Amino acid sequence: MPDLDLVLAVAHHLLIFGLFGVIVVELITMHRGIDRPGIDLVASVDRCYGVLAVLILIVGFSRAIFAAKGWDYYARNGFFMAKMATFAVIGLLSVWPTVCFIRWRRASVSPDAAQVATVRRLVYLELALFALLPAFAAAMARGYGEF
8 A cells, every 4th residue: 555645745746737737728718709608618617626726735735744754844944835825826816717707607798808818817827826836846845945
């Protein structure tokens, strides 16, 4: 049987890849002239985003507490703090698109081009910040950032 550290690491990485995929699907689905089926799709995908984000936090903190390095290692690491802060900013950026998807789903008309453009900019920004996460994780895993 694999050890807890390995199981949590694999689960954490798979969830992160899944979240990245969900953000990409949101970006691809969001386009000018999005219709009702497109809005329904992006709203469904966005629900997956929320579920994956919560699971990432649960598994990630389980890794930090119960796995090989232990909480003391992570609590004293600047790259861990930067990773958590970046993940939080990405989550905060995702709130407005989620509100828009819910609003659009309830409305009987498609969003205008300006609304779609605003949501797309936020999703692009989420993806740009997402690229920092593996850089912070790699630095942290190699012992950089301890204070």
